Amino acid sequence: MKITCVGAGPAGLYFAISAKLRDAGHDITVIERDPPGATYGWGVVYWDNLLDPLYANDAESAQQIRSASTLWQEQQIVLGGTDYGFLGGYGFSVNRATLLDVLAERATDLGVDVHYEQDVQSLDELADSDLIIGADGAGSKVRSLHEDEFGTRVETGSNPYIWLGTDKVFDRFTFAFERTSAGWIWFHAYPSSAxxxxxxVETTEQTWKALGFDERGDEDAVRLLEKIFEKPLEGHSLISSSRGEAARWQRFTQVLNRSWRYENVMLLGDAAHTTHFSIGSGTRLAIMDAMILAQKLHDHEHLDTALRDFDQQGRSALRPLQAAGRTSMAWFERADRYLDREAVDVAYAMAARGGAQSPWQYRMHQATQVPAVRKGMRWYDNGHRWYLACRRGEALGSRPEKSTSR
Known part of the structure; x- marks a missing residue:
C-alpha cells in the first residue's frame, strides 16, 4: 500500500513506524512543511500507560524515548512562593525535539521516506496514494481542505498562555500561583531535559491585558514574568527562544470532528482531536492513534473496513478524555475563585476538578501533606514503577530509582 503522512509530529512518525513494523512492504512517505528539528514547545509529559504500549509495539524506539526522559515525582502547588500543598503520583517528561529526532531516525531506519520543507497545498498532489494521513497538528491543512466533510468544529479557550523554558530544574510537577496588582497568574512547570x-505560564484574559502583555515585546514580557515568579523560580531565568523561534502567547484550540475520515484521508493526533494541556494527554493520544490505526490496517483485508472501524472506535474512546480536558480547562479559567484558600485546599480543589469527591478523600489528602506519609508514598511509587519497568523489559539497574524530592 502507498501511504503518505502529512506532518512529522508524533502521530505521523509513529504511524509510519507502526505500519512498517506490521508490513515492511508498505510504501510510506512522511511530508513535513518545517525544517528538520523545528518544533514548538519544550517538554511533553507522559505516564506508564504510554510506556507499556510503546515497549510492546517497538521496544527499540521505546528504550530510546525512556532513556531520554526525566522522572518527576509528586505534584506541588505553591501560592505566593511560600505556601505549599502536595499531590501524589509520578510521571515522565521528554524534550519534544528529542522525541521527534528519535522517531524520525527510527522511521528512516525502517525504510520510511521522510521529507522536510515540503508543503502540501492540495490533496491532488497526493492522488497516487492509497491512504493519506493528516497528522499536521491542530491547525491541520489537510483537515481545512475538507472541513465540511470532516464536520470540523473549533473552539478557543479564554485564557492566554505561553510555553517557555527555564534553567530552574524542577523535580516535581509544579503549579506556582502568584497574585499581582492585576490578579492571579500561574505556571505549570516540569523537567524537560538535563x-x-x-x-x-497562564492567566485570565483580564489579568493578561491589565499587565500589558497584549502590548509588550517578547523580551519585555519574559523579564516581567521573571520578576513576578522570582520566588518559585528562585531567581532563575525564563527562556523564550526554542530552536530559534521566540515563544508567543496563544489560546488553547479545541478541535472536534464529526468524523476523522473522508474517503481515503484519515486524521490522526491533534488534527483529529485536541485535549487541554493541563491533563497532559496530547502526545499519548497521538501515539496511540498511530498504533491502533496501523493495527487496524493489518487486521482488515479491506482499507475501507479498517478506516471505518478505526474512526468509530477512536471517536467513541476519546469522548470522555475530551470532556475531562474541557473540565480541566474550565477550572483554570475560573481559578481565581479558588486561590483565596490555603495551598493544601487549592491542591485538593485541583485534584477534584474532574468531579465530586467523598469526605474521606479530603481527610486522606490532608494526611498526605505529612512529610513522613509523602516519603512512604514515594517509596511505594518507586517500587511500583520498578515492577512495571521490569515487566515491560526496560533496561534497568538492580534497584528502583531514588527520588530527590524532599
Missing part, C-alpha cells in the same frame, strides 16, 4: 524545565 538542566532545563518546561514552564507554561
Amino acid at each position: 538542566g532545563v524545565s518546561t514552564c507554561i
Whole structure:
C-alpha cells in the first residue's frame, strides 16, 4: 500500500513506524512543511500507560524515548512562593525535539521516506496514494481542505498562555500561583531535559491585558514574568527562544470532528482531536492513534473496513478524555475563585476538578501533606514503577530509582 503522512509530529512518525513494523512492504512517505528539528514547545509529559504500549509495539524506539526522559515525582502547588500543598503520583517528561529526532531516525531506519520543507497545498498532489494521513497538528491543512466533510468544529479557550523554558530544574510537577496588582497568574512547570524545565505560564484574559502583555515585546514580557515568579523560580531565568523561534502567547484550540475520515484521508493526533494541556494527554493520544490505526490496517483485508472501524472506535474512546480536558480547562479559567484558600485546599480543589469527591478523600489528602506519609508514598511509587519497568523489559539497574524530592 502507498501511504503518505502529512506532518512529522508524533502521530505521523509513529504511524509510519507502526505500519512498517506490521508490513515492511508498505510504501510510506512522511511530508513535513518545517525544517528538520523545528518544533514548538519544550517538554511533553507522559505516564506508564504510554510506556507499556510503546515497549510492546517497538521496544527499540521505546528504550530510546525512556532513556531520554526525566522522572518527576509528586505534584506541588505553591501560592505566593511560600505556601505549599502536595499531590501524589509520578510521571515522565521528554524534550519534544528529542522525541521527534528519535522517531524520525527510527522511521528512516525502517525504510520510511521522510521529507522536510515540503508543503502540501492540495490533496491532488497526493492522488497516487492509497491512504493519506493528516497528522499536521491542530491547525491541520489537510483537515481545512475538507472541513465540511470532516464536520470540523473549533473552539478557543479564554485564557492566554505561553510555553517557555527555564534553567530552574524542577523535580516535581509544579503549579506556582502568584497574585499581582492585576490578579492571579500561574505556571505549570516540569523537567524537560538535563538542566532545563518546561514552564507554561497562564492567566485570565483580564489579568493578561491589565499587565500589558497584549502590548509588550517578547523580551519585555519574559523579564516581567521573571520578576513576578522570582520566588518559585528562585531567581532563575525564563527562556523564550526554542530552536530559534521566540515563544508567543496563544489560546488553547479545541478541535472536534464529526468524523476523522473522508474517503481515503484519515486524521490522526491533534488534527483529529485536541485535549487541554493541563491533563497532559496530547502526545499519548497521538501515539496511540498511530498504533491502533496501523493495527487496524493489518487486521482488515479491506482499507475501507479498517478506516471505518478505526474512526468509530477512536471517536467513541476519546469522548470522555475530551470532556475531562474541557473540565480541566474550565477550572483554570475560573481559578481565581479558588486561590483565596490555603495551598493544601487549592491542591485538593485541583485534584477534584474532574468531579465530586467523598469526605474521606479530603481527610486522606490532608494526611498526605505529612512529610513522613509523602516519603512512604514515594517509596511505594518507586517500587511500583520498578515492577512495571521490569515487566515491560526496560533496561534497568538492580534497584528502583531514588527520588530527590524532599
